Amino acid sequence: MKLLKHTILVLILCLFNTQIVRADEASAIEYKVKAVVLVNFAKYVQWPESTFSDPKQEIQVCILGDNPFGDVFTSPEAPKEAQGRPLKVLELPKSATPIEASRCQLLFWTDKYASQAKSLVESLKDRSILTVSDEKDDTSLVSFAIEDGKVRFSIRHKSAKQSGLTISSQLLKLANLIE
Amino acid sequence: MLCRALFAAIFCCALTRGNNAFAESTPNHGEQVNLFALPLKEVLEIRVDGSSSSLTSNHHVTVFDAGEFSVELNSLRFSDQTSLSAPTLLLIDGHAIERLNSLSGVKEYLTHFGPSVERIEVYKGRYTRYLSPRRVRTVVNIVTTTRNSEEASQ
Numbered sequence: 001m002k003l004l005k006h007t008i009l010v011l012i013l014c015l016f017n018t019q020i021v022r023a024d025e026a027s028a029i030e031y032k033v034k035a036v037v038l039v040n041f042a043k044y045v046q047w048p049e050s051t052f053s054d055p056k057q058e059i060q061v062c063i064l065g066d067n068p069f070g071d072v073f074t075s076p077e078a079p080k081e082a083q084g085r086p087l088k089v090l091e092l093p094k095s096a097t098p099i100e101a102s103r104c105q106l107l108f109w110t111d112k113y114a115s116q117a118k119s120l121v122e123s124l125k126d127r128s129i130l131t132v133s134d135e136k137d138d139t140s141l142v143s144f145a146i147e148d149g150k151v152r153f154s155i156r157h158k159s160a161k162q163s164g165l166t167i168s169s170q171l172l173k174l175a176n177l178i179e
Numbered sequence: 180m181l182c183r184a185l186f187a188a189i190f191c192c193a194l195t196r197g198n199n200a201f202a203e204s205t206p207n208h209g210e211q212v213n214l215f216a217l218p219l220k221e222v223l224e225i226r227v228d229g230s231s232s233s234l235t236s237n238h239h240v241t242v243f244d245a246g247e248f249s250v251e252l253n254s255l256r257f258s259d260q261t262s263l264s265a266p267t268l269l270l271i272d273g274h275a276i277e278r279l280n281s282l283s284g285v286k287e288y289l290t291h292f293g294p295s296v297e298r299i300e301v302y303k304g305r306y307t308r309y310l311s312p313r314r315v316r317t318v319v320n321i322v323t324t325t326r327n328s329e330e331a332s333q
Contacts, residue, residue: 030227032214040219077213149228174219 028070033151034144035072038108038132041142042082044168047105047128051164058086062104064120065094065113068134098123110134128164141165142175154178213277270320288321 042059059082063069072078073089081087092100092107094116101107101120107129109117118139121131133140141160145152158179160167214222269277269288276288 029225033222033225033227036214036217036222037219039215077215079215146227149226151223151225151227171219174223 027068030146030151031069032072034134035069035078037144037151037153038106039079039082039087040171041106041130041132042087044171045106045130045160046083046166046168047130048164051105051128052085056085058088059083059106060104061087061089061106062092062101062108063089064092064096064101064107064109064117066110067091068110096120101129102127104129106130106132108132108134109140111137114139130160130163130165145176152176216276268318270318272322273320 038061042061047059061073079087090104092104094113096116098120102124105128107117107120109132111134114133114137117131117133117137121129121139130142131140132142132144134144136143136145136154141156141163143154145154153174154176155167155172156178157167157172214225267278268275271288
């Protein structure tokens with residue numbers, strides 16, 4: 001009887017563990033896909049010439065707060081350049097100042113840091129920064145969503161243009177356009 | 180008594196984890212599958228909710244059995260996995276994508292392509308036209324309807 005109890009207990013624990021593994025797995029794939037999409041933003045968005053001081057200046061992809069992408073960007077297969085410029089991924093602390101964030105060409109945040117992002121974006125509204133939120137967010141120019149189990153993204157095209165950003169039609173046709 | 184309980188516990192864990200073979204093998208997938216090399220349109224077709232049901236329903240899939248190796252796509256169960264321990268070349272619509280050392284990468288591609296998988300072709304040994312690099316023993320070609328229709332329209 002004792003053996004049976006032990007076995008049932010362990011079986012329950014194992015099932016629970018399996019569910020956790022599946023959830024982690026789904027989340028890992030989700031952020032892997034989002035990482036690929038972010039890199040494509042760096043490829044298909046044109047920043048104004050004035051953004052860069054020289055032709056070889058890097059494109060900085062900044063992640064505000066905790067990095068949900070794990071080591072995806074540092075993996076060997078992750079592209080190291082976009083539009084002929086080195087591609088650099090930078091983790092910004094959640095308390096990042098507008099000066100720190102002003103170095104970014106692309107700023108990503110998860111829902112957890114939406115309020116910090118909002119105040120940063122307010123301070124940087126005259127800068128050409130492609131702001132990307134993990135979930136639907138009125139602050140960002142681009143927001144991710146999960147629809148039917150797949151990653152989708154929305155673009156505020158008009159606002160992006162007003163920020164001086166030119167988004168390739170190749171990217172726009174894959175996006176849900178707002179405005 | 181304690182030993183028997185321990186044995187039962189290990190056995191149960193092995194069973195549950197075996198059923199979750201896809202999730203289990205996934206940490207290796209990132210190393211094997213280069214999503215950055217895929218067109219964005221295809222990346223956006225990847226299911227991120229951990230479900231793979233799209234493979235098993237509403238889509239006709241032809242499975243080619245190549246000798247000792249066979250793929251049962253509808254149940255997402257692959258038989259004779261040991262035969263894939265030899266390096267395998269994965270093709271998508273005839274284009275070389277990855278060189279794999281196990282079946283897990285193939286499985287991930289199938290899950291990702293989901294509904295667009297039309298058929299799978301498996302070549303072993305004598306199909307030498309694909310055998311490059313030299314050490315590749317098995318070639319798995321996933322034929323997708325998406326890519327084919329794009330090619331046809333070009």
